[in-house]
Amino acid sequence: MILDRFRVPDRVAVVTGAGRGIGAATALALAEAGADVVLAARTRSQLDEVAERIAGTGRKAHAVAADLADPAAAGALADAAVTRFGRLDIVVNNVGGALPRPLLDTSTGFLEDAVRFNVSTAHALTRAAVPAMLENGGGSIVNITSVVGRVAGRGYLAYGTAKAALAHYTRLAAADLAPSIRVNAVSAGSIATSALDVVVGDPELRERVEAATPLRRIGDPEEIATTVVYLASPAGGYLTGKVLEVDGGQQVPNLDLGLPDL
Template sequence: MILDLFRLDGKTAIVTGAGRGLGAATAIGFAEAGADVVISARTADDLESVADAIRKAGRRAVVVPADLSKAEPNLLVDAAMGELGRLDILVNNVGGAFPKPLMDTRGKDLDRAFNFNVTVAHEILVAAVPEILKNDDGGSIINITSAVGRLPGRGFGMYGTAKAALAHYTRLAALDLNPRIRVNAIAPGSILTSALEVVAADDTMRGAIEDQTPLQRLGKPEEVAAAALFLASDAGAYLTGKVLEVDGGLLAPNFELPLPDL
C-alpha cells in the first residue's frame, strides 16, 4: 500500500519550535504516523499541550523547554538518545525575526537573525548527525525556511536574508551528508498560525493577502506538517537538497509592510 510509505513506525524525531503553529502540527502529525517525538520551545505550558496530543496518538513525547539560541547544541539530541534510544529525524523549525525597515536595521540585528535562523539549525544538525548515522537506513533532516527567503518584500531584509541562507545551507548540507542522511527544506507562505492572528482578524488585511495568493486563501499548519511527513518518511526517500514551496502558489509577495519610499 502506498500509504505505508508515509509511516514513521519505530522512528524518533526532534521538532524545534514545537509549542504551537507549524512545529506543533508537525510533531503531532509525526506521532500520528507512528513516531516518538522530542519537542522543544521556550514555553513549557505550550509544550505540555502538544505532548498530550502526541500521547493520545499512542506515542511517547519528551518535553524540553529551552531557548535554543542560548542552550547547548546537544541538549535535544541527548534527550532523544537518553529517553527514546535513537534519532531518525530532525526538524529545524525554530526561528524568526521581527520585520524592520532596512535603514533601521543594524549589524547586530542581522547577527541575531542569522544566529537564530541558521546557526542554531546548524549546531543542532551537527549534534544530531552522529546519532542518525547509527541507523542502518540513515535519516532525514528538514529545515523550515520561508517564502520571504526567495520573494522580496519591504521590511523583511534581515528575516528574508536569514531564511535565504538557510535554504542554500540545506542544499550544501545535503551534499555533505549524502547518501546516508537526506536534507531538505520547506518554505511556507502565509500560514494561519499565531504569527498571523492580527492579520487574520482584520477582514481587509486578510482579504488583501488572499487576493494576492493564487489559491486565494491562507495555508493551514497541517498542510506544512503533511509536507514534513513526506520528506521525513520513505515517501520522500528520493529527495535531498530540495526546498518544497508550500505557499499557495506565490510568484510575488502577498504581504508587505506599508513602508514609504525614501
Template structure:
C-alpha cells in the same frame, strides 16, 4: 511496501524545535500519528508539555523539553535528552526561528547578527549534533522550515529574508555533505494562519492576502505538516537538497505593503 506504508514513520525518533505552537506543533502531531516517537522542544515548557500530552493521549510516545535554540548548551542537552529517552535519533525538524520586517537604517548590525544566529547558526549546530546519531541508526532525515520570503524581493524584509535564504542554501549544501545516509530538505511556507499571524490580522488585510494568492486562501499549519511528513517518510527516499514551496501558488509576497 504499499504506497500508504511508505508514509509510515514507525520506529523513528524525531526532534522538533518550536513544537509548542503553530507549524511546529502540527508537525509534531503529524509525526506522532505516523508512528514516530517525538521530542517536542520549545522555549515555553508548558506549551510543549501540552503537545506531548496530546500525543500520549492519542497512544503515541512523546517527551517535552524546554529549549531555546539560541543557546548552544540547550541545543546539546535537547539532543542528548532525545537519545536518552528513546535510544536513538533519526529525524530533526529545524522549525524554531523567525523575524519580522525591519528598516535597513534602523536595524543594528547586532540585531541582524542575532537573527542569523537564531535562524541559521542554530540549525547548523543541531544538524551537527544529530548527524552522528543518525549515522549510527543507519538513516537520518532533516527538514529546515524556511520561508517564501527567502525568494521574494520586497522592501523592509532584509533581515528575515536574508536569514531564510541562508538557511535554504545551507540545507542544499549540507545535503551533499551528508548523503546518502542523511537526507536534508526544506519547506518554504507562504502565509500560514498561525496564532502569530492571527494576532495582526484584520478583515482588510486578510482579503488583500487572499486576493494576492492564486489559490484564493491562506494556508493552514496542517498543509505544512503534510509536506513535512512526506519529506520525512520513505515516500521521499529519492529526494534530498530540495525545497518544497507550500504557498498557495504565490510567486511574490502577498503581504500588503
C-alpha cells in the same frame, strides 16, 4: 499499501518550535505516522499540551523547555532524544523568525541575531544529530524556511536573508551528508499561526493577503506538517537537497508593509 510509505514507525524525531503552530502540527503529524517525539520550545505549558495530544495517538513525547536562540541548547536536543528514546532518526528545524523593520532600522546586530536564530540553531542541532543518526544507518533532516527567502519585499531584509541562507544551507548540508542522511526544506508561505494573528484577525487585511495569493487563501499548519512527513518518510526517500515551496503559489510578497521610499 502505498500509504505505508508515509509512515515512520518506531522512529524518533526532534521538532523545535513545537509548542504551537507549524511545530506543534508537525510533531503531532509525525506521532500519528508512528514516531516518538522530542518537543522543544520556550514555553513548558504549550509543550505539555502538545505532549498530551501525542500521548493520545499512542506514541511518546518528551518535552524540553529551552531558549533555542542559544545554539548550544538546540544541539543538546540530540542527546536528549538518545537518552530518552535510544535513537534519533528525524530532525525538524522549525524554530526561527525576525520582526520586520526598514533597512536603516536594521542594525548589524539585528541581522546577525536573525541569522543566529534561523541558521546557527539549525546547524547546531544538525551537527549534533548526525552521529546519532549514523548509528542507525541514517536519517532525515527537514528545515522550515520561508517564501520571503525567495521573493523580495520591503521590511523583510533580516528575516528574508536568514531564511534564504537556511535554504542554501539545506542544499549544502545535503551534499555533505549524502547518502546516509537526507536534508530537505519546506518553504512556507502565509500560514495561520500566531505570527499571522494580526492578519487573520483583521478581515480587511486578511482579504488583501488572500487576494494577493494565487490560491486565494491562507495556509493551514497541517499543510506544512504533511509536507514534513512526506520528506521525513520513505515516501520522500529519493529527495535530498530540495526546498519544497508550500506557499499558495506566491511569486511576490502578499503582505505589503507600506514602507515609503527614502
